Amino acid sequence: MRVAHLSLVDFRNYRTAELELASGPNLILGRNGQGKTNLVEAIGYFATLRSHRVTGDAPLIRAGADAAIARMRVAAAERDVMLELQVNRDRPNRAQVNRNAVRPREVTRWFSAVAFVPEDLGIVRGEPAGRRRFLDDALVARHPVAAGALADYDRVVRQRTSLLKSSRGGPSAVEATLGIWDEQLVEYGTQIMIARRELVRDLTAPLREGYRRLVSEDHAPELALQESVLTALAVTDVSRETASMDELASVSRETLAEQFRDALAAVRSREMERGVTLVGPHRDDLLLGLNQLPVKGYASHGESWSFALSLKIGLASILRDESPAGDPVIILDDVFAELDARRRESLMDAVSDFEQVIVTAAVEEDVPPGVSWRRVRVEAGRLLEEAA
Numbered sequence: 001m002r003v004a005h006l007s008l009v010d011f012r013n014y015r016t017a018e019l020e021l022a023s024g025p026n027l028i029l030g031r032n033g034q035g036k037t038n039l040v041e042a043i044g045y046f047a048t049l050r051s052h053r054v055t056g057d058a059p060l061i062r063a064g065a066d067a068a069i070a071r072m073r074v075a076a077a078e079r080d081v082m083l084e085l086q087v088n089r090d091r092p093n094r095a096q097v098n099r100n101a102v103r104p105r106e107v108t109r110w111f112s113a114v115a116f117v118p119e120d121l122g123i124v125r126g127e128p129a130g131r132r133r134f135l136d137d138a139l140v141a142r143h144p145v146a147a148g149a150l151a152d153y154d155r156v157v158r159q160r161t162s163l164l165k166s167s168r169g170g171p172s173a174v175e176a177t178l179g180i181w182d183e184q185l186v187e188y189g190t191q192i193m194i195a196r197r198e199l200v201r202d203l204t205a206p207l208r209e210g211y212r213r214l215v216s217e218d219h220a221p222e223l224a225l226q227e228s229v230l231t232a233l234a235v236t237d238v239s240r241e242t243a244s245m246d247e248l249a250s251v252s253r254e255t256l257a258e259q260f261r262d263a264l265a266a267v268r269s270r271e272m273e274r275g276v277t278l279v280g281p282h283r284d285d286l287l288l289g290l291n292q293l294p295v296k297g298y299a300s301h302g303e304s305w306s307f308a309l310s311l312k313i314g315l316a317s318i319l320r321d322e323s324p325a326g327d328p329v330i331i332l333d334d335v336f337a338e339l340d341a342r343r344r345e346s347l348m349d350a351v352s353d354f355e356q357v358i359v360t361a362a363v364e365e366d367v368p369p370g371v372s373w374r375r376v377r378v379e380a381g382r383l384l385e386e387a388a
């Protein structure tokens with residue numbers, strides 16, 4: 001698929017903007033702070049309903065305005081679809097697909113993108129929350145209905161945790177209510193764990209292929225899940241050593257739900273003491289390995305970058321193979337500046353056969369040579385087209 005046209009009203013530093021994009025490579029150029037990232041942030045928002053830079057939507061609305069509007073014409077598998085999102089300061093956001101009002105979440109079913117951003121290094125080097133976010137964005141890109149289970153799970157964790165907090169310090173009548181939350185936690189949590197296990201299983205081969213293309217060497221990148229449910233049952237060591245991702249992904253929903261319930265029972269008294277929900281996908285981590293060592297704390301800066309980029313290349317290739325709507329749109333936001341010349345060329349080479357690639361850069365010297373770009377220049381929230 002590709003973005004054919006993007007219109008913005010009061011989005012970030014754009015009062016209005018009209019941007020035509022072409023199939024193939026598009027280059028958005030401009031000095032620092034002119035609005036390049038803001039443009040691709042708007043495009044990425046249609047895929048995930050969130051910004052990769054901020055939590056919450058308020059910063060997306062131009063200072064002084066009440067609402068930001070982004071409209072996008074997407075050309076996918078022989079037909080166009082018109083998407084619209086309105087981000088409101090004081091009211092719930094609104095959305096349209098082909099001019100019919102829908103729930104905002106619906107929009108993500110019609111658009112798929114994989115964004116490579118400087119913050120991706122944090123997936124590899126940062127806290128577990130960043131890796132969970134990577135996994136969960138990937139789940140939604142793969143199966144848009146997963147957004148429902150993730151939102152429901154989040155809500156249940158918050159409500160269950162506040163119940164635990166209110167009961168802290170002693171046994172009380174909350175036990176019965178807790179049972180109801182436990183069942184919902186298990187229901188949604190199991191769905192998420194299974195979807196993550198399948199994702200990690202399916203991502204490993206394309207990750208390796210992406211890494212090999214980037215660095216021309218086989219450092220055997222590896223993925224595994226560290227799951228709090230298994231840790232609480234103290235079966236981690238056994239399962240880690242013996243269960244492959246294939247085996248974990250083939251565990252039935254009923255078996256996993258049973259393990260989840262057992263784990264909750266095992267940590268019940270600690271949860272009551274501490275007022276925290278201690279097991280479930282919100283406490284899990286994605287473990288990354290390279291050359292048989294953990295990436296975190298061992299891999300070099302360059303290797304960490306290559307790992308992060310390969311995760312995204314791997315995801316893009318899964319989405320391409322699975323989606324009837326065609327390739328995801330590839331966004332490279334200011335990443336070439338972080339890479340040496342060889343890696344820049346290998347990265348461009350790895351994504352160049354996707355239907356549409358959108359690159360932002362402050363200076364043209366940062367982008368690999370020999371690409372026939374469609375060029376757009378950004379100056380202080382205004383777009384100027386440039387001859388090729």
Ligand SMILES: Nc1ncnc2c1ncn2[C@@H]1O[C@H](COP(=O)(O)OP(=O)(O)OP(=O)(O)O)[C@@H](O)[C@H]1O
Nearest residue numbers: 012013032033034035036037038059061062063362
């Ligand atoms: N809600 C907002 N209202 C008005 N201006 C905003 C808003 N959010 C961000 N800006 C402005 O947008 C500009 C940043 O744009 P953006 O992040 O797209 O820059 P960029 O061109 O990608 O720069 P760099 O090359 O430094 O990454 C800043 O000047 C910032 O003040």
